[in-house]
Ligand SMILES: [Fe+2]
């Protein structure tokens with residue numbers, strides 16, 4: 001029987017200057033329930049170094065590996081590099097187009113970007129500013145593709161902030177769909193047959209969806225989880241089976257949602 005690795009995931013923590021002591025119990029509980037903790041961006045509220053320092057302190061009791069991507073809020077004050085450094089110094093792995101491997105699972109992380117979904121996605125046409133906007137989405141998708149190419153031989157998780165499919169955004173106002181994600185992120189996920197996709201950013205979206213080839217996508221936005229599961233803490237658990245023989249069993253490595261912990 002294949003070994004299973006349990007992952008805890010949440011996003012949109014929006015750690016602010018007043019968050020001291022409020023996130024620690026949640027993060028400790030999530031980490032106790034799993035072998036690995038994933039944070040899907042908007043780690044801070046205004047992208048301030050002081051907020052990152054508070055989050056780092058809230059994570060000090062966590063004893064499992066913590067892997068994160070930044071979200072749009074983490075860029076608000078133009079200090080994303082400083083945030084990365086503060087969090088990295090406290091032992092958190094921040095991915096931005098790169099990968100890490102832990103417990104036999106490869107994790108590729110990017111923030112992602114907007115632009116919309118499917119046939120209505122914004123195309124690089126017309127004004128230079130529009131082309132620049134689309135370029136950012138294309139660049140994030142290329143970063144994800146490059147990262148996934150490096151971990152194609154193991155069960156893999158794509159850790160994003162922005163949504164790669166429209167399904168997990170549904171419930172948000174239609175007018176803001178293009179700012180919540182991009183189908184361009186879905187292409188590399190399908191190409192490399194990622195085992196599990198985690199994102200946040202759509203606070204009012206849907207919990208789960210699938211890519212066009214059936215890869216499971218989970219929106220782990222904290223506000224969404226809090227509203228959806230009033231009786232349990234706002235994080236999700238996933239079981240990822242490790243293959244016995246890499247390439248054959250990898251096809252069977254389907255991530256399942258694990259039983260939630262008691263509140
Ligand atoms: Fe957010």
Ligand SMILES: [Fe+2]
Nearest residue numbers: 042071072201
């Ligand atoms: Fe966000």
